[in-house]
Amino acid sequence: MAGSGTDHLRAPQDALIRCENLVVEFPVGKSGLKVHAVSDISIDAKPGETLGLVGESGCGKSTTGRALMQLPRPTGGRVLYQGRDLVQLPGAELRQLRPEMQMIFQDPISSLNPRRRVFDIVAEPLRIWKRASGAELTERVNRTLENVGIDPAVADRRPHQFSGGQCQRICIARALVLEPKVIICDEPVSALDVSVQAQILNLLEDMKATYKLTLVFIAHDLAVVKNVSDRVAVMYLGKLCEVAPPDDLYANPAHPYTAALLSSIPVPDPRIRPSEENVLGGEIPSPIAPPSGCRFRTRCPRAQDMCAQVEPKMRQIGLGHYVACHFPLEATGPKPGAAQLAAKRAAVPARPVAPPRPPGTQAF
Ligand SMILES: Nc1ncnc2c1ncn2[C@@H]1O[C@H](COP(=O)(O)OP(=O)(O)OP(=O)(O)O)[C@@H](O)[C@H]1O
Numbered sequence: 001m002a003g004s005g006t007d008h009l010r011a012p013q014d015a016l017i018r019c020e021n022l023v024v025e026f027p028v029g030k031s032g033l034k035v036h037a038v039s040d041i042s043i044d045a046k047p048g049e050t051l052g053l054v055g056e057s058g059c060g061k062s063t064t065g066r067a068l069m070q071l072p073r074p075t076g077g078r079v080l081y082q083g084r085d086l087v088q089l090p091g092a093e094l095r096q097l098r099p100e101m102q103m104i105f106q107d108p109i110s111s112l113n114p115r116r117r118v119f120d121i122v123a124e125p126l127r128i129w130k131r132a133s134g135a136e137l138t139e140r141v142n143r144t145l146e147n148v149g150i151d152p153a154v155a156d157r158r159p160h161q162f163s164g165g166q167c168q169r170i171c172i173a174r175a176l177v178l179e180p181k182v183i184i185c186d187e188p189v190s191a192l193d194v195s196v197q198a199q200i201l202n203l204l205e206d207m208k209a210t211y212k213l214t215l216v217f218i219a220h221d222l223a224v225v226k227n228v229s230d231r232v233a234v235m236y237l238g239k240l241c242e243v244a245p246p247d248d249l250y251a252n253p254a255h256p257y258t259a260a261l262l263s264s265i266p267v268p269d270p271r272i273r274p275s276e277e278n279v280l281g282g283e284i285p286s287p288i289a290p291p292s293g294c295r296f297r298t299r300c301p302r303a304q305d306m307c308a309q310v311e312p313k314m315r316q317i318g319l320g321h322y323v324a325c326h327f328p329l330e331a332t333g334p335k336p337g338a339a340q341l342a343a344k345r346a347a348v349p350a351r352p353v354a355p356p357r358p359p360g361t362q363a364f
């Protein structure tokens, strides 16, 4: 299979976590067909960095996140954590590394066991790994709950007695209690309303600084990803399209799919009419039989014959800016709808700010 290239990867020794040519395929019953969920994806994150992974529903974001965690092990490729290939690591050795890599899931309520008390949910990793017991365990659980804005006095309640935002705080506490180095955040705010989203994003930023975390932040919302990421990778149908620092990606999208995603961000201003130019037509093709060449070609307004025959490789077009496209927007003239895109981007709020909370109170 032709690859999407690895030019955008930094030096291996600089990355805390890195995957090379990652492939994840799922068999379709006994038909012999396969779902090509992730096809030759390479990404990396330096220590302390937040890598945003964005794309529309079904493009393979969660599968990529889970493959980084070896849940399950990928079909092909390498996943390097501190230089060690997790794919080749025997199960017992992989298990020893698990406390250093945690995951936060999209649906906070269903990812918490409804039968267990919040204290026990957060304490469980410490108990499993025998990291603390007795008074020390209580102190670590309470401290972690306090750090995420949950009052330890209510830790004897069960998840259904908390709001969605509080449940996501509990999930974050559970992920943090072992003091991991990497957290894969799989759409951690998608199930929450906008004001609670802002609180959880701010909390993740604060926890990132407190615990010196490296984050892989998965989302389908470009505005959310822009505000939290140091680098953004755009995915389409199991492939990577574009990798760039967020400001550059927003100001100068080079891949037609990135431009289409940006133009689909709703503008909170009735005077700005939606642009028709970058609106995506058609449906996302089936990952069981993805298009030849460039997978975006069936929906791309710029597609040419070559796009059906040759898969584009990732190549550099600016400082830290890489694109996998034969005819990127910069190279062939002014971007379609550039003026409207600029107006829309200006309307995307900077990092959402949570309403101030009186000291001693907890957010919901
Ligand atoms: N266990 C599985 N068995 C078969 N197919 C799967 C499995 N998990 C995911 N897929 C398929 O792989 C593709 C990628 O799924 P994935 O959940 O990674 O997408 P996503 O980008 O996270 O989407 P969303 O934004 O909706 O969460 C989809 O076509 C999905 O149906």
Ligand code: SF4
Pocket: 255, 256, 257, 294, 295, 296, 297, 298, 300, 301, 302, 303, 304, 307, 312, 324, 325, 326, 327, 328
């Ligand atoms: S390679 Fe061709 S089809 Fe693919 S995004 Fe670029 S122009 Fe469009």
Ligand SMILES: [Mg+2]
Pocket: 061, 062, 063, 186, 187
């Ligand atoms: Mg997903």
